[in-house]
Each structure stands twice: as structure tokens, then as C-alpha cells.
Amino acid sequence: MSEAVPGPAGERTPVDVAVGVLIERDAAGREGRFLLTSRPEGKVYAGYWEFPGGKLEAGESVEAALARELHEELGVTIDTAQVERWQELVMDYPHARVRLHFCKVFGWSGEFEMREQQAMAWQTLPTEVVPVLPGTVPVLQWLAAEREFAGATHRGD
Numbered sequence: 001m002s003e004a005v006p007g008p009a010g011e012r013t014p015v016d017v018a019v020g021v022l023i024e025r026d027a028a029g030r031e032g033r034f035l036l037t038s039r040p041e042g043k044v045y046a047g048y049w050e051f052p053g054g055k056l057e058a059g060e061s062v063e064a065a066l067a068r069e070l071h072e073e074l075g076v077t078i079d080t081a082q083v084e085r086w087q088e089l090v091m092d093y094p095h096a097r098v099r100l101h102f103c104k105v106f107g108w109s110g111e112f113e114m115r116e117q118q119a120m121a122w123q124t125l126p127t128e129v130v131p132v133l134p135g136t137v138p139v140l141q142w143l144a145a146e147r148e149f150a151g152a153t154h155r156g157d
């Protein structure tokens with residue numbers, strides 16, 4: 001997709017972004033730890049923690065973009081049969097307006113390899129890593145609601 005450009009009314013067309021919430025499940029299917037990664041040096045919000053993903057290319061589906069991005073960034077191959085579209089959110093940043101397509105991912109193969117020198121951390125609520133990207137906070141809140149977790153979802157603000 002192209003960069004955000006001002007629309008007729010001055011608003012910017014959102015850039016579509018596929019985001020993967022990789023979640024471990026136990027034998028009973030209960031959801032446990034989820035994966036956060038830090039944004040690499042050289043990108044906006046470098047060092048902020050987020051769920052891994054990236055922008056859709058022209059003509060690409062959310063699932064295809066997710067598979068491509070996670071392979072490029074983390075070295076793993078996701079099982080698209082175990083991807084569930086979950087939530088959508090439009091965020092307005094100074095640098096761009098983005099439509100985030102959050103998907104739960106329950107199956108992947110291969111070894112994690114941080115190909116962009118980012119860091120990874122398996123987390124539960126409340127998350128330990130700081131700071132988290134603004135567009136990541138709502139996801140933590142959705143997870144908290146699902147898990148009936150009360151209290152702060154993450155540290156700092």
C-alpha cells in the first residue's frame with residue numbers, strides 16, 4: 001500500500017497494516033503467553049514494543065502480508081489455517097494514519113531469529129517490557145477483557 005496521503009476532506013487514507021498476536025495455548029486450548037517484539041533502529045518509534053507485523057503490499061491479503069512480514073522479521077513460518085482475524089483499529093500518528101488488522105496466530109514453525117536486530121519477549125499481563133507502542137495498548141486491553149484480568153495492563157505511560 002502507498003503512504004498515507006491527504007484525502008478530499010483533508011483526512012488521510014489509512015495504510016493497512018497486518019499485525020500478528022502470536023499466542024501459546026495449553027493442551028486444553030487456554031491462551032497463555034503472547035509475543036511482543038521491539039521496533040528496530042531506524043524505524044519510527046524505534047525501541048517501542050509492539051506486536052510484530054507490517055504494511056500490506058498492493059493486492060496482498062492480511063494473512064499473506066502477515067506471513068511475509070513474520071517470516072522476514074522473525075524467521076518463522078506461520079500456519080495460515082491457525083490465523084484468526086480478531087480486531088481492527090485505525091490509529092492516527094503524526095507520521096501516518098494506519099488501519100491495523102490484528103490477527104491471533106496459534107500455529108507457526110521454525111526457530112525465532114531476530115532478522116532486524118529487534119528483541120522479542122513472551123509476555124503475560126501485566127506486560128513487563130517498556131515502553132509499548134500506543135497502537136499496542138488497546139490490544140493489551142482486549143486481551144485483559146478476554147482473560148478477565150483487572151488492573152494495569154502494562155508499565156509506565
Ligand SMILES: Nc1nc2c([nH]c(=O)n2[C@H]2C[C@H](O)[C@@H](COP(=O)(O)OP(=O)(O)OP(=O)(O)O)O2)c(=O)[nH]1
Pocket residue numbers: 017018019043050051052053054055056091093096098100133134135136
Ligand atoms: N507492527 C505493528 N505496527 C503497529 C502496531 N501498532 C501500531 O500502531 N503500529 C503502527 C506502527 C507503524 O506506523 C505501522 C507499521 O508499520 P511498519 O513501519 O512497522 O511496517 P513495515 O515493516 O512494513 O515498515 P517499512 O517496511 O515501511 O519500514 O503500524 C503493532 O502492534 N504492531
